[in-house]
Amino acid sequence: MISQPHFIARVRVEHARGERDRSCHFFPLPTGGTTPPVLRAYCGFTIQPGQAESLDAPTGMPCLGCLMAAALSS
Numbered sequence: 001m002i003s004q005p006h007f008i009a010r011v012r013v014e015h016a017r018g019e020r021d022r023s024c025h026f027f028p029l030p031t032g033g034t035t036p037p038v039l040r041a042y043c044g045f046t047i048q049p050g051q052a053e054s055l056d057a058p059t060g061m062p063c064l065g066c067l068m069a070a071a072l073s074s
């Protein structure tokens with residue numbers, strides 16, 4: 001579905017402000033070996049790396065915006 005390397009993450013529960021924050025977002029894997037100050041998901045959702053909880057697999061509710069963007073970009 002997604003040809004580009006990516007990872008799945010969501011906002012840590014203590015930083016979540018709502019249901020959208022608890023969705024699993026798909027992020028393009030940062031290139032260059034450095035972590036950017038802000039990660040931007042395919043849907044445009046942004047998260048600070050320190051507030052992100054990376055997941056091995058989608059857990060709970062996946063972000064529909066990310067799923068659509070990923071499907072369209074492949």
Ligand SMILES: [Zn+2]
Pocket residue numbers: 024025026041042043044045063064065066067
């Ligand atoms: Zn998303």
